[in-house]
Amino acid sequence: MENKEANWTICQECQGRGKKSRGLSNKARLRYKRELNQFEKTQGVGTAPVRPKGHLHTCLNCNGSGLVHSATPPIADPENYPHVAIIGGGIGGVALAVACLHRGIPFSLYERDNNFNTRSQGYGLTLQQASKAIEGLGIFSLDEGVISTRHVVHTTEGKVIGEWGIRKWVESDAKTFSKRTNVHIARQSLRLALLEQLGGHTKVQWGHQLIDFKEHGNKGVDLSFQVNGETKHYKADLVVGADGIRSSVRRLLIGEDNTPLRYLGCIVILGICPLSALDGLTNPLLDSATVFQTANGNERIYMMPYTADSVMWQLSFPMPEEEAKALSAQGSHALKEEACRRTQWHDPIPQIVAATLESQVSGYPVYDRELLESGLLQKSGSITLMGDAAHPMSPFKGQGANQALLDALTLARSISKGCRPLSEWREAGLRKSVLTDFESEMLERSAIKVQDSAEAAAFLHSEIVLHEGDEPRGRCLKKK
Template sequence: MKKVENEEVSWTICPECQGRGKKSRGLSKKVRLRYQLAFDQFEKTKDEGIAPVRPKGHLHSCLKCSGSGLVHSASPPIADKENYPHVAIIGGGIGGVALAVACLHRGIPFTLYERDSNFDARSQGYGLTLQQASKAIEGLGIFSLEQGVISTRHVVHTTEGKVIGEWGNRKWIQSEAKTSPKRSNVHIARQSLRLALLEQLGGQDALHWEHQLVDFAACEDGGVDLNFQVDGKMKNYKADLVVGADGIRSSVRRLLVSDDITPLRYLGCIVILGICPLSALEGPHSSLLDSATVFQTANGNERIYIMPYTADSVMWQLSFPMPEKEAKMLSAQGPRALKEEACLRTQWHDPIPPILAATQETQISGYPVYDRELLSSELLAKAGKATLIGDAAHPMSPFKGQGANQALLDALTLARGISRGCRPLSQWRKNGIRESVLTKFEAEMLERSATKVKDSAAAAQFLHSEIVLHEGDAPRGRCLKKKEA
């Protein structure tokens, strides 16, 4: 991600690539001739066999917008209410706010609803790692993250402190190995990223706070009626498209797809999270706490993962197998019990015990880990003028760090799909928003996220087994795949 300052400017889609960030190079003469010959041969056989698929030109990054899909604008685009659908976004988390930002840049009218009373109403998660999405956020008008921290080293230890795996930029530089360029992982507090996205919308007033969705239904004029509970009263709103971005226990998903069909699936372990300022640690600091190193320690049952949270603090994530009933009970007992359990299980090498001991109870939380069975396109096809993104569509365990990444990609992809599928003269109102936009979007989203869900579920198992102790300079999942191969 570019290390430049975010400018206080408005954005609109790039006229060269129409906000996609990529342009087609077109087909070479050789490819066009080959396709034409194959098509002519198909026609000569009186349509027997399978018709050749018309090739697509290779895509390249748009030079005008440097691949972001955005260019500067004197003011935010005016919402085009005549041509575009009005989008009701349910959920003001990372995915919902990102979708609102992407709609803003494209002049797509939207309203963003959130059940919480304000930005800090409840715990909003801890740190997250931007992987694929570190590039995607440029498509949301964010070209630098002031609070973001880039890690350049990842180390895996046994509980005695023996290094059994190491990788990252510093490892490659030290070894002088010939490797292809690697992307950097950007670590940032979830709330910091959420705030950066909200700033694109002009601040927190862009959300309709304290709006709890009750139900919605298609109405005779072709739109959707939505009912919310607001301060003990019912309020009605209208939209053309409803997008559920309201998390793993999504109200929108429950209304579209019964929880009986795709219930929460317990992944057999609990996670305890904490944030510790480096200033709270006494004595000399470990080289692992240089604000650029991620490290994990495991014994085949418990596993702790510690990463930079800000330039002067770290986030830790301890996880271990536990029956669901016990995991729920421990979580319900609150931060003190969670901290005691964490400290008891991690009398390991430094600096782990001091970090956990110095973490204040107010900075600790814990929960059983769940996901859901993968949705199918057939299930969503019945959703009509509604769809899902992020954890509402494909919840996954936190062990691959993919939840926020996939939500950001979903948001940008959906906004681009609306911009393309509902452009003037598209007749989307006649053909329906599902045929014009949603079917293609959902197929792409489900295909992209499916491997992430599966890999995250698998990680919940192998990170708490002997496999994690395999010696090798690569992520544990990659080691497992090599062994299986």
């Protein structure tokens, strides 16, 4: 299915969820009835039985995407739905705007950057769980996406100590071919694909830095932005902070003292290198379908396809926080020198790092935050968080963008369901109608990802990474 020049609206058969309930089986229905009768006989002593949910199956009308073609663009429905102010025009924020657009939910998307290209080209993303979720955003093909089919782990001398992926397992288990693939794509390429679904760059309020908000119960939220040296004011029914690990919404909402930034003990240096810069170097690791990493128990480099003709590398190693801040502040020249000095390892690593332009090198100390407890948000009324603003994590499990995309789709579906006609959400309030359940699901789903990503920051820079086995690094710890 083509992405461009296509209008989408939600599938009426599944109400945009992509799945339909088969209903309860007779056995489950009778069991629940017996348990309920027993509970009523005891006059409410004990815990009331929970009505079981029917099994879900993929909606055949939309093939599980929740979307169907529309002859015209969806029209926003301010009578039935709240106006959503999305703070942050990154992957998660744009994805939420797209999901709202498909459902006729009115929105405004605010981004502090002055335009799409304000920031550098950025890093590469690996879509895992979100590979299916992006179909729910109207993206059925990623022209810039690259699929990896092999993952190899080496010592610094080049000895293979682990290998997995389709090309290793396909002969023994051909059924995994279509399921166990990761899609690698440049962050800006995915962001641009989402903006195309939204209708272009003009759908974003660029250059808007949030400075304050004030809630008026169920009567909406007043927002104040700094725009070109002036203060501008807007109103919204629902405010969503999708503005990253240093979220202004989060700071204004719960303060910086609650779950402050937590340094994970290491620094990351990133680089993007075109294969054409390698002076004809040929290596089976550079086939645009292989991900590989090399480690020595302290430093670790990870390389993946960035586009069909370039690779992205990520070097990480332990460093005291103040030293990591200082190195990052020195800029790309110092970061590249440090990377070259630490990676005189097997081919093609030294050649790739050396050939990377300084303009394509960046680096930063790695932070996350302790898990956010839903109780901190319960008094926040019609304001919520998503993506890195809600559950920032280290980059070592590649889950940040995946979770943000899932958050966006889940929240839009929750608004569509909780604010449907006759729901009386204005009287009940958006927290009760939508946000409490959304936050509970989001925080429960992302908690293990935050934890695993923090643990990876430790074991990827320890002797554990050198464990020999054809499995992702750290899995041996799960077996103990």
